[in-house]
Amino acid sequence: MKAKAVIRLRFSSERHLETVFRALEPETRKPATMRSKAHLNCEDKFLFLKVEAKDTVALRAALNAYLRWINAVLSMLETLKTQ
Secondary structure (H helix, E strand, C coil): CCEEEEEEEECCCHHHHHHHHHHHHHHHHCCCCCCEEEEEEEECCEEEEEEEECCHHHHHHHHHHHHHHHHHHHHHHHHHHHC
8 A cells, every 4th residue: 555644533522432433443344445445443532544545546535435424423413412
């Protein structure tokens, strides 16, 4: 793998962190493409997303996908909180 990125996200609650981790973890076990792979780790209230890819195009695509999924889970949690 030629391109790498590490994203560190801080969560306001352990519950939100655990929910996002559990939602995304299956995606890391079986990636949609062989051009990139991702790993998730939790530490304290931080989620670490490590992405490795064959090139920068694949890296950008993978990062965009994971960040959109994280945003979707957080939006869902926020919607559920207000109801």
